[in-house]
Amino acid sequence: MPALTSIRTSEGKLEIVNQLLLPHTVEFIEVSTIAEAYDAIKSMKIRGAPAIASLAALAVADYLTQNLQRASGPEWFGSVDAFREHVNVILTYLFTARPTAVNLGAATRRLSRKLQSSIDAGKDPRAIAQDLIAEAKEIDAEDVGRNKEMSKHGGEWLVERVKSQGGSGEGLNVMTVCNTGSLATSGYGTALGLITYLHETGKLQRAFYTQSTPYHQGSRLTAFELQSLNIPSTMLCDSMVGSLFQHHNIHAVAVGADRIARNGDTANKIGTYNAAVLAARHNIPFIVVAPVSTVDLEVADGSGIPIEHRPAIEACLVRGALYPTTLDANGVKQQATVMVTPEGLDGVYNPSFDVTPASLITAIVTEKGVAVKKEGEDVFDLTPIV
Template sequence: MAPLTSIRTSNGKLEIVNQLLLPHTTEYIDINTIEEAHDAIKTMKIRGAPAIASLAALSLSFHISNALAATPSPEFLTSPESLKTYVEPILSFLYTARPTAVNLGAATRRLSKKLQTSFVAGTDVRTIAQQLADEGKLIADEDVGRNEEMSKWGGDWLLKRVGDEGSASGLNVLTVCNTGSLATSGYGTALGLITYLHESGKLDKAYYTQTAPYHQGSRLTALELQTLKIPSVMICDTMVGSLFQHYKIHAVAVGADRIARNGDTANKIGTYNAAVLAARHGIPFIVVAPISTVDLDVADGSGIPIEQRPPLEACLVRGALYTGAGDATNEQAVVMITPRGLDGIYNPSFDVTPAELITAIVTEKGVAVKKPGEVTFDLSGIV
């Protein structure tokens, strides 16, 4: 069965699957404006650092392409200078949608750089605009190939690391949040590694955590694994320690929203908990993410901005109405699961896992491990 798709581009339309309604309802919504793209990212209709970056880049690409086809041409296409003045605030605006996901910043900076380098003497504004639109599409197109490469790097490294410890039926791998095709432009990062092991006949089961109620990660992972027919087990994130005590788990594989220069990694809330428990039980902890996730300008995790979500979100859960007969209806509802008027709610979207708890960091360029006796990474070989 074909994997799910977070973004669709066909017949001149840009669409995303509304992840707030998954896994019970699959509904694609049009993204017609820059403002709609910003809102989709901010309200988490689309999520996953690579997918966010792809949508931002594509929204600008479609916006520019539509302007080039319009009659009469909009005012910002009258000169290279007017194009630059128009586009740069758009890129800044898109960047504000999700502050922790560094891929978004990498995409907007890349588009800004393309805009700057296109200002060659004599180049007309429409040529510059077309180059910018093409660059936006390229950012999204490159993601799938990167994911397949890093998944193979990470999968092969893990198989070699585990060696004879692997069970006859294959490896058991735990993951946190969603890092599959719904979080990327296709195939996935950490979930891509799991898919690679499954396709290679080396996977027994995928385990995935159910995190805070409003975070859709586990539900999306469940849907993706079900679609790909990968044997899997869902657990509550508070049950990870018990799982490690009673079952043989060969590795934990997670994605990342930002990796600092020393290897400290920000990922969905609950990742740090899993890393601490993995270290306690001697289980390899692997971060799988594209190079664009590595932020060499941030020395360590203390410099990573952590997005604080609205407190109310931690009190709400969305789901299909349960019939009481072991099934659910197609009707969905949002319910409050906490008492009214709580004094305080701590609701970060991400936590930071220190490099010392991470066994390996995988990008499309290879696998980085720490030198003997060191607690941080040298990422120069994989960026």
């Protein structure tokens, strides 16, 4: 099976894999406008904090490239002030697509800073556009390298921790939540990257992953990625985590993050907090793996992290392939969306994320290293890893 990817650019086209159809259908859809990029992020055709940041940046680059190629150029190319106002409106619009994921905000702010620095340098709109295009492509390109760095840091830290407690550092069992692999990033992944690194270095025995309701990103996407990488793995429902910890030797839980507050409180896919509480009860290390761009030093603690609530209907529906498998005229698996609840429920609680307090987190890993709490403290000093 070819390497999985969430975004591809070729022949002047920007495309994403429609993650709502995975794992049964691999369909790439073109994103040719800013509005289409916004919709792809908002509707979760693409998801994962690093991936949506990359798409937003590349969509801006594609938009500017299209306008540079126009013979006369649009009206907002007519002055620096008009150009700045137009681009800032676009960046603000894209940022509102998914407010919890700090990477999206980091990407739009980075482009805004480049916009201002190019203006301050006295450049004209066309030159400023070229600077923004280069910066946007860099935002996407640097993701794979940093993912491999953090995966190595986290994997080696876990191996040494197990050894320090009398273990061999081999035959490790690691559980994860949601999807944090190549489909959630520009490649390799964060928490799933750590698991991949342990597999590649011969230290992993088995990966465990939760279904991750309500969108089943674990059972749909993580399962698909682990299968493609030939990594031994086992799926469990979100409510089975406690049972898993009771009956199996789990060496760590590794999760990603959509935002990390200054004290180490971490927002991640709903169900992460549950897993952290159970991990603490069973003395299992709980590791957060995320890029520096996910750390938001302007937010003191988890109470300041905005939590996105998805439409209630999403928690009532499940989409998948018909079973037994039914193929259409083109040999593609037929899929359907079904309702698993009574119609007209008057109350549905459907947050996308929860916040795990720093006190339940053992280590936070970025591409710059591993942070642990000082003895007797419940919060992190993230200074060395941001």
